Amino acid sequence: MQIKLWGVRGSLPAPISNEEYNRKVQSILERAVQAGITRTSQITEFMETLPEDLKHVFGGNTTCVTVTSSSGKTYILDCGSGVRQLGYELMKGPAARGQGIINIFLTHNHWDHIQGLPFFTPIYIKGNILNFYSPYKDQHKILCEQMSAPFFPAPFDKTESTKKYIYLDPKKRAPIQMENDLVVDFFPLKHPGGSFAYRFKQGGKTFIFATDAEFTGEIFEKGHDNTYDFFQNTDLLIIDSQYTLDESFIKFDWGHTSFTMAVNCGLRWKVKELVMTHHEPAYTDAKLYENYQAAIEHGENCKNETTKIYIATEGMTFNL
Numbered sequence: 001m002q003i004k005l006w007g008v009r010g011s012l013p014a015p016i017s018n019e020e021y022n023r024k025v026q027s028i029l030e031r032a033v034q035a036g037i038t039r040t041s042q043i044t045e046f047m048e049t050l051p052e053d054l055k056h057v058f059g060g061n062t063t064c065v066t067v068t069s070s071s072g073k074t075y076i077l078d079c080g081s082g083v084r085q086l087g088y089e090l091m092k093g094p095a096a097r098g099q100g101i102i103n104i105f106l107t108h109n110h111w112d113h114i115q116g117l118p119f120f121t122p123i124y125i126k127g128n129i130l131n132f133y134s135p136y137k138d139q140h141k142i143l144c145e146q147m148s149a150p151f152f153p154a155p156f157d158k159t160e161s162t163k164k165y166i167y168l169d170p171k172k173r174a175p176i177q178m179e180n181d182l183v184v185d186f187f188p189l190k191h192p193g194g195s196f197a198y199r200f201k202q203g204g205k206t207f208i209f210a211t212d213a214e215f216t217g218e219i220f221e222k223g224h225d226n227t228y229d230f231f232q233n234t235d236l237l238i239i240d241s242q243y244t245l246d247e248s249f250i251k252f253d254w255g256h257t258s259f260t261m262a263v264n265c266g267l268r269w270k271v272k273e274l275v276m277t278h279h280e281p282a283y284t285d286a287k288l289y290e291n292y293q294a295a296i297e298h299g300e301n302c303k304n305e306t307t308k309i310y311i312a313t314e315g316m317t318f319n320l
């Protein structure tokens with residue numbers, strides 16, 4: 001499986017401000033002077049030495065992730081504003097000719113997880129089939145309400161593609177066989193109005209996407225629920241890490257997790273690779289990088305030897 005991140009911001013798209021851009025450029029130039037850069041041929045090597053918050057932007061688009069199976073089929077997780085760019089990519093293939101079959105799994109219907117759909121070009125092409133997998137019975141109605149006047153000029157129902165809805169019953173939570181050796185199942189998360197994690201299994205590898213989730217210490221208590229069973233030994237876990245620990249106390253019950261707790265979860269569940277996502281829109285790249293370093297330090301303090309920690313960045317890919 002290959003996992004690619006198209007949108008990593010939580011709650012609201014958050015493009016970089018001019019102020020932050022200027023700070024980055026200033027900081028890069030200061031480092032270039034200190035490094036004694038005098039020739040353009042030195043630039044590429046110099047860029048590699050920059051810290052991650054200066055090397056790139058973490059990204060302002062809201063949640064969208066793709067999973068591409070070993071057979072080459074792509075599955076979309078959530079349609080935040082990151083799905084716009086994905087749509088352009090898909091339009092280089094069969095979706096441009098109305099021959100696209102697009103499978104979308106929705107975690108929940110907060111705006112930052114569906115707001116990119118009106119700008120997802122394949123929905124406007126006749127012949128494309130969009131399969132929405134969702135644990136919400138009224139999924140069709142919800143998507144129609146988002147794309148209706150006066151909020152949007154083109155009603156969702158009137159767009160040319162064919163839409164199908166596959167209801168995932170949260171009471172049964174039956175695994176879905178997507179391909180011969182690719183199975184997807186899901187798990188309810190603590191979040192206002194609910195949210196669901198999705199687990200993809202193929203070729204002995206496991207990927208879990210668990211955003212918009214408030215993980216607290218309770219889940220580590222023995223017999224609390226079957227959270228441990230679902231998450232244990234995951235190869236790659238993308239997990240809600242929106243807040244600092246302090247902020248998570250102030251925003252208790254808002255439905256998101258601190259990066260400290262996210263690391264605790266990763267270690268407890270023996271996750272091999274953990275990716276912090278759903279970045280708080282108010283945090284600059286400098287603040288996110290500071291949080292990322294603190295997360296690694298927290299892991300080291302907990303004697304982490306099993307879990308590699310990453311911070312979600314638009315365009316990042318992982319191969320399992």
Ligand SMILES: [Zn+2]
Nearest residue numbers: 010011112212
């Ligand atoms: Zn969200």
Ligand SMILES: [Zn+2]
Nearest residue numbers: 108110191212
């Ligand atoms: Zn949410």
